[in-house]
Amino acid sequence: MTAHTREFDDETVIVTGGSSGIGRAVARRFGDAGATVLVADLNESPKGDEDRLPTHERIERDGGTATFVETDVSRPTDLETVVEAAREFGGVDVMVNNAGIFRGGSLFDLDVETFDAVYETNARSVFVGTQAAAKDMADRGVSGSIINTASISSEYAQTGHAAYDPSKAAIMMLTRVAALECADADIRVNAVAPGPVATQINTDGDGSSSNTRDLGKENPMGRRASPDEIAGSYLFLASEDASFITGHMLYVDGGHAIY
Numbered sequence: 001m002t003a004h005t006r007e008f009d010d011e012t013v014i015v016t017g018g019s020s021g022i023g024r025a026v027a028r029r030f031g032d033a034g035a036t037v038l039v040a041d042l043n044e045s046p047k048g049d050e051d052r053l054p055t056h057e058r059i060e061r062d063g064g065t066a067t068f069v070e071t072d073v074s075r076p077t078d079l080e081t082v083v084e085a086a087r088e089f090g091g092v093d094v095m096v097n098n099a100g101i102f103r104g105g106s107l108f109d110l111d112v113e114t115f116d117a118v119y120e121t122n123a124r125s126v127f128v129g130t131q132a133a134a135k136d137m138a139d140r141g142v143s144g145s146i147i148n149t150a151s152i153s154s155e156y157a158q159t160g161h162a163a164y165d166p167s168k169a170a171i172m173m174l175t176r177v178a179a180l181e182c183a184d185a186d187i188r189v190n191a192v193a194p195g196p197v198a199t200q201i202n203t204d205g206d207g208s209s210s211n212t213r214d215l216g217k218e219n220p221m222g223r224r225a226s227p228d229e230i231a232g233s234y235l236f237l238a239s240e241d242a243s244f245i246t247g248h249m250l251y252v253d254g255g256h257a258i259y
């Protein structure tokens with residue numbers, strides 16, 4: 001009898017921001033599909049009330065292989081360290097640059113420190129994470145996949161988003177430049193652009209929210225997605241079925257981009 005194989009058996013996947021929300025769902029799905037998962041986040045425990053078991057423990061409980069690596073993506077050395085840590089498991093095959101924060105503020109009231117904090121966490125981290133993973137994949141000669149979490153905010157501006165929207169626009173273009181530069185090495189770089197998702201991000205770190213519009217009411221489907229409805233697109237982009245897809249931004253947005 002042949003052993004049951006799963007799609008990502010023998011692959012090592014790093015998911016930044018993997019302790020909560022979209023990253024948590026992505027990490028679980030890769031774990032369920034056989035991957036060795038490195039959950040790279042500030043915190044081991046998820047935010048919110050939903051199943052508080054840390055992601056890596058949940059994956060291990062279900063028969064997968066997973067490790068938590070304490071990581072602050074706004075610190076370049078932390079990202080380099082997590083890519084190095086993946087070498088213990090054969091090296092990174094799939095890098096998911098997903099961690100992000102939202103801080104509200106208009107052009108007229110946002111301070112430069114907040115702008116920098118959002119940019120460093122959301123956008124500069126994608127540059128550093130993509131660079132570290134791509135170099136490692138190229139050094140090992142593997143055809144890897146890098147997937148960045150963009151947003152409908154990468155292309156659609158909102159008032160009060162003077163830091164967040166530019167940081168997400170940068171991810172869209174970083175994805176395209178990286179796709180161009182990695183193509184020769186057979187490393188694909190893509191982005192997922194979620195519409196509104198029911199997660200913790202829309203709080204300003206203290207439980208309050210300065211994100212006043214409810215985009216969930218503004219897409220044709222008239223609701224927010226669950227993180228699980230977003231996660232499958234990452235597995236698709238990392239799979240053999242997407243072997244000719246690079247530099248693409250995949251909207252998973254309930255039709256928001258139609259408007």
Ligand code: NAD
Pocket residue numbers: 016017018019020021022023040041042043047071072073074098099100101121149150151152193194195196197198199200201202
């Ligand atoms: P979330 O708050 O549930 O999860 C974000 C995770 O990132 C948390 O686990 C948090 O600890 C981690 N994180 C934050 N700063 C970090 C840092 N400096 N280093 C390491 N980890 C850090 O939110 P989410 O909605 O799941 O967000 C994930 C991504 O999806 C973000 O990039 C966000 O911009 C993007 N996104 C979210 C939505 C939405 O409506 N929720 C829509 C489009 C895009």
